[in-house]
Amino acid sequence: MSINLTQKGKTLVQKLLPIAAHFEDMAVAGFSKAQLNVLKSSLESVYENLDMLETEVNEILQKK
Secondary structure, three states: OOOOOOHHHHHHHHHHHHHHHHHHHHHOOOOOHHHHHHHHHHHHHHHHHHHHHHHHHHHHHHHO
16 A cells, blocks of 8 residues: 655645754754664664554454
8 A cells, every 4th residue: 555645745744844853853952872872772662562562452452
């Protein structure tokens, strides 16, 4: 399955990407490269845990 943006959507993305990048820059201002690596690794682990939780919840819901 693929999803394609309309021209209006593409235009919106072009406007929002610099804003999102600025927010990210501000959120991690003052972090060293090592700290950013730890943060990104930790967040990846959180997302993996949440993926496992989603699978677990779906299994429980299917049993009902």
